Amino acid sequence: MGTKYIAITFFFSLVIMLPIHVHDTGDYGLPSPKPDKHTDNSTSASNAYGYSSPLLNVMRADKPTTVNDAPPTDLMLWMYVVFVYIFSGLALYLLVTETKKIIRIRQDYLGSQSSVTDRTIRLSGIPEELRSEEMLKETIENLQIGKVESVLLCKDWKELDSLVAKRMSVLRKLEEAWTIHLGQPRAGGNRALVNPSALETRVTTNGDDEESRLLGGEANNQSHVTSYSQLRPMTRIWYGVLGLQSRRIDAIDYYEEKLRKLDDQIKSSRKKVFKPTPLAFITLDSTAAAQMAVQATMDPEPMKLIANLAPAPSDVVWQNTYLPRSNRMLRAWAVTLVIGLLTIFWSLLLVPLAGLLSLENIGKVWPQLENALEAHNISRSLVQQGLPTLLISLLSVAVPYIYYWLSTLQGMMSQGDVEMSLISKNFFFTFFNLFLVFTVFGTASNATGYFDRIGDSFKDTTSIAYVLAESLKSLVLFYINLIILQGLGLFPFRLLEFGSVAMYPISLIGAKTPRDYAELVQPPVFSYGFYLPQTILIFIICIVYSVLPGSWFVLFFGLLYFIIGSFIYKYQLLYAMDHRRHSTGRAWAMICNRVIVGLVVFQLAMAGILGSSLAVERAILIVPLLAFTIWFIVFYKRTYEPLMKFIAIRSLTHEPPFGALAQGESRYDSETSRGRDVDEDDETGLRYINPSLVLPLEDVWLAKKRPNASNHNGLGDGEGDEDV
Numbered sequence: 001m002g003t004k005y006i007a008i009t010f011f012f013s014l015v016i017m018l019p020i021h022v023h024d025t026g027d028y029g030l031p032s033p034k035p036d037k038h039t040d041n042s043t044s045a046s047n048a049y050g051y052s053s054p055l056l057n058v059m060r061a062d063k064p065t066t067v068n069d070a071p072p073t074d075l076m077l078w079m080y081v082v083f084v085y086i087f088s089g090l091a092l093y094l095l096v097t098e099t100k101k102i103i104r105i106r107q108d109y110l111g112s113q114s115s116v117t118d119r120t121i122r123l124s125g126i127p128e129e130l131r132s133e134e135m136l137k138e139t140i141e142n143l144q145i146g147k148v149e150s151v152l153l154c155k156d157w158k159e160l161d162s163l164v165a166k167r168m169s170v171l172r173k174l175e176e177a178w179t180i181h182l183g184q185p186r187a188g189g190n191r192a193l194v195n196p197s198a199l200e201t202r203v204t205t206n207g208d209d210e211e212s213r214l215l216g217g218e219a220n221n222q223s224h225v226t227s228y229s230q231l232r233p234m235t236r237i238w239y240g241v242l243g244l245q246s247r248r249i250d251a252i253d254y255y256e257e258k259l260r261k262l263d264d265q266i267k268s269s270r271k272k273v274f275k276p277t278p279l280a281f282i283t284l285d286s287t288a289a290a291q292m293a294v295q296a297t298m299d300p301e302p303m304k305l306i307a308n309l310a311p312a313p314s315d316v317v318w319q320n321t322y323l324p325r326s327n328r329m330l331r332a333w334a335v336t337l338v339i340g341l342l343t344i345f346w347s348l349l350l351v352p353l354a355g356l357l358s359l360e361n362i363g364k365v366w367p368q369l370e371n372a373l374e375a376h377n378i379s380r381s382l383v384q385q386g387l388p389t390l391l392i393s394l395l396s397v398a399v400p401y402i403y404y405w406l407s408t409l410q411g412m413m414s415q416g417d418v419e420m421s422l423i424s425k426n427f428f429f430t431f432f433n434l435f436l437v438f439t440v441f442g443t444a445s446n447a448t449g450y451f452d453r454i455g456d457s458f459k460d461t462t463s464i465a466y467v468l469a470e471s472l473k474s475l476v477l478f479y480i481n482l483i484i485l486q487g488l489g490l491f492p493f494r495l496l497e498f499g500s501v502a503m504y505p506i507s508l509i510g511a512k513t514p515r516d517y518a519e520l521v522q523p524p525v526f527s528y529g530f531y532l533p534q535t536i537l538i539f540i541i542c543i544v545y546s547v548l549p550g551s552w553f554v555l556f557f558g559l560l561y562f563i564i565g566s567f568i569y570k571y572q573l574l575y576a577m578d579h580r581r582h583s584t585g586r587a588w589a590m591i592c593n594r595v596i597v598g599l600v601v602f603q604l605a606m607a608g609i610l611g612s613s614l615a616v617e618r619a620i621l622i623v624p625l626l627a628f629t630i631w632f633i634v635f636y637k638r639t640y641e642p643l644m645k646f647i648a649i650r651s652l653t654h655e656p657p658f659g660a661l662a663q664g665e666s667r668y669d670s671e672t673s674r675g676r677d678v679d680e681d682d683e684t685g686l687r688y689i690n691p692s693l694v695l696p697l698e699d700v701w702l703a704k705k706r707p708n709a710s711n712h713n714g715l716g717d718g719e720g721d722e723d724v
Helices: 002-025 074-111 133-142 158-182 196-200 218-224 251-270 287-294 325-355 359-365 367-375 377-408 415-440 447-459 462-474 476-495 498-510 514-520 528-544 551-576 587-612 616-620 622-639 641-645 667-674
Strands: 120-124 148-155 234-239 245-250 276-284 306-309
Touching: 002 074, 002 528, 002 551, 074 587, 074 616, 074 622, 074 641, 120 287, 133 148, 133 276, 158 251, 158 514, 234 251, 245 251, 276 287, 287 306, 325 377, 325 415, 367 377, 377 415, 377 476, 377 528, 415 462, 415 528, 415 587, 462 476, 476 528, 476 551, 498 514, 528 551, 528 587, 587 616, 587 622, 587 641, 616 622, 622 641
Parallel strands: none
Antiparallel strands: 120 276, 120 306, 148 276, 234 245
């Protein structure tokens, strides 16, 4: 959609708007040299490159630059009004068209599915008298929605989950101790990783068997691992009063004993009766029954028996299923408060960064630097436009990691919910801090002017449109540089996965065990929360500048950005990165809502430009369009978003789709063998149950057989050779 919209607007801008600009002003919307205020041979300080466009018509109170103050002609003002309506209508038309296409594909595809995920609901707010699997099954079936196949009542598994996590930590330490004793794998060592129990089954009476090959051939054995004749590693334990005494003991024996005790505790804990929680996963006999359950109100009391669509089994964050509702609400409010404080911090941080765009601001802090930059045009361009653009881009890359960490602390039930939350948080930072704050207050001459503008905006809301229009016109080259850097500068690094490649040598240095080497070769996970908000911001920038003078220049690089990006992201999703989320297109509704917010900003900016050009009557003509766009947001939420979340009953196929169930084959066997559920090809079992309850205790991974191996449950329970 982004490519279509920008291509159409670029065509109109190049064929219709540009000739009118050239006819009325003789200007092509490109920067043109102006005399400098100090010398006749230098260029103006009106922007980072020392250039000024006659059509930018910057209206600043401090007048730090030299611009052409010729007002736009009457034809140009009417052209603004007409194309605001045309481009807004085009954006809304494409949004509706693409939404209908996505809804049709989503309803047709998911309507033919009948997997465990599609037939399962997440029921919260369960009263205490219903907190048993038998009572829940009877209650749901009495509603005559459908038959219940299985019920998993979530319980307080905190003790068990902590034991399993502690066991994994001890297991890694044991693997590290054995690796130190046996020797680390050399280059390509991950090809020699086998299950240690498999090696034990190959022990014979041959005295030379300890030196036998792992993968075949003594040369291969020597090329993969080193001799394990090193001394057994030692570890220090602390004991006594306040843990002030210590002694060194054999690390392998110590961690094996800890692992054995943890295994016994886990087996004992699995047999306990845990306290039930007000949350359950209920699998019904059909997708239609599940859809009717989530689209209906089950209980007459508020906050009781609330049904929602269940995430995929592998997508559930089981550690958050037993968190109390009050705990999750407290976490959500705490994270919201932290984000508010971070928003204020980023805003204050961007004020001096925005000051780099003006030589006058630089001169107030460092006069010598101002004189040096005025004497060197290239250095001035790098400092005023290159440096802010680079810092903004780096900030947009680093900050999402903070927001991702905050999203994981909110206690959400699934990784998909964390992903959606990350998109929302990252877009708020990108749009509010990097666009609105930087744009509206980026032309303030100093911090005092920055805060004065905030106060004026609160006193007179009409000043927001004027300030926005003024700043947008003066920052056109900055955003052109931002689009160029994001498209031509950062996309090649994203294609190369520069972050993963750069971190690989560091991770390789820290890798010690076979498990570490196996994790090194795992593909990175594609996260929409890290990439999608920046793309939406670029699209909004193209919308906002689509009618302004020089719009064809912005739209050209915007079109280039989306053309390159479509190939980059498609390649990453298909070949280079892993995507394990069960989102079923939920992100599209978020994209549409944020694009419509960009349209509102676009219309406000154009109303401000028309008002600042003393065309108040034409500015008033934008008001009905603004009201219609706000109404469309409500209309879209009520009409289209439910179909992006639920499956219509008429879309459900009552006959099993082709290959769904073979003769004499159970539903469970069909789903586990074919993995028909969207985004769940890698899942096994497809049953809703905490992995800590059923997963077998994992074995130690070794690169070479250990001598005189004992049949410990952590080392001798494997089933054969296992390449990692």
